[in-house]
Amino acid sequence: MHRYTLWHRIGWRGLLLVGLLGAACDDGAVEPDGATNPVVDGSDGGATDPVVDGSDGTTDAGVDASDAGATDGGDTGVVNAQPNLPDGSPRVAARSGQEVDFHLAPVDPEGDPFVVSFKGCANTLGTIRLCKDAACTQTITLDCSIAHGAGTTPVVLDVDPSLRGHFAAGAIGSVEDGDHYNTAYFVLDDHTSPLPPTEIAVVFDVCLDNTPPTLFIQGEDRPDYEFSPRVGDNFLLGLEVTDPDFSRSDLATLTIEGTLDNSHTPTSKFDVAHMQASITGCGDQTTVSATAFRMTCTMAPVLELARNVKVLSPTSLGAGEGLVKIHIHVDDNGYYGQDPSLASYSAVPFPLKDDLDVRATYVP
Secondary structure (H helix, E strand, O other), X not given: OOOOOHHHHHHHHHHHHHHHHHHHHOOOOEOOOOOEOOOOOOOXXXXXXXXXXXXXXXXXXXXXXXXXXXXXXXXXXXXXXXXEOXXXXXXXXXXXXXXXEEEOOOEOOOOOOOEEEEEEEOOOOOEEEEEOOOOOOOEEEXXXXXXXXXXXXXXXXXXXXXXXXXXXXXXXXXXXXXXOOEEEEEEEEOOOOOOOOEEEEEEEEEEOEOOOOEEEEOOEOOOEEEEOOEOOOOEEOOEEEEOHHHHHOOOOXXXXXXXXXXXXXXXXXXXXXXXXXXXXXXXXXXXXXXXXEEEEEOHHHHHHHHHOOEEEOOOOOOOOOOEEEEEEEEEOOOOOOEOOOOOOOOOOOOOOEEEEEEEEEOEO
């Protein structure tokens, strides 16, 4: 008996035609009844598998984000964030011995309410008070005896979460003492975000403003001075220098210098011998000549030289002679304070000075 097969019925040409027709129908499209072609593997002319697992490089039509980073239709990638400060490293500055208001204004990105906890201070310097309400009708004082550290337990504060408050600075002795005078540590938590609470450090600085030196002549503070000495009378200018900043230390130095213009009266000059005899320190930083002097030293030697600035008088006057002009300048070199116009702490030296112009007109 002969066994009839499909081969006998249609031959090899017929089988090839059936395969081509099948491939043309299998385009990976969804059937009208909603079913998906059951056999699709991407080998049929680039059709995309409707049911895939990402193993063939294609993207799932109904996905679960497990296949090479594809994102679910409902997954926005946005995580509820914790509150934070607009300025990530806030610094509050007050003048030495004064109090200043501050407002840190932390923000929660989603507008969630949040609580503020206190996690200690760096030290006990100054006084930090926080407002209990937005109008600051009541305040609490931070207990800075609680030292900040890894093991410090945050204490929830009953305060306005916008962190309004007042900082009172104690007196300091130098500019350097005001840098990071104290630091208070806080924790912000909205109890909604899956992220850890935000820890913030608020630095409190103290600004020490520089005070200018003052030159006095004959007990008067004035920018210019005129008088008429008699010919033949040598005279002391009677200078004094004050600067309250220099009471804080005996180490910093200021500079005093003077010039004598004797172009109209050549025989009038500084008394070099007398002035050199008054030098009690900083000899290597002091020069004295007939028409100029300069010293950079601590306050006591500068003051001694200033008191002994002496001018030798001519013994006679020629035609057109008689006028001598003297200029005195003192500079504190910026050791003891910052620019008073700055609202924040600065360690940049801010030298201040004072000047005096003297006109002496000799008379017979």
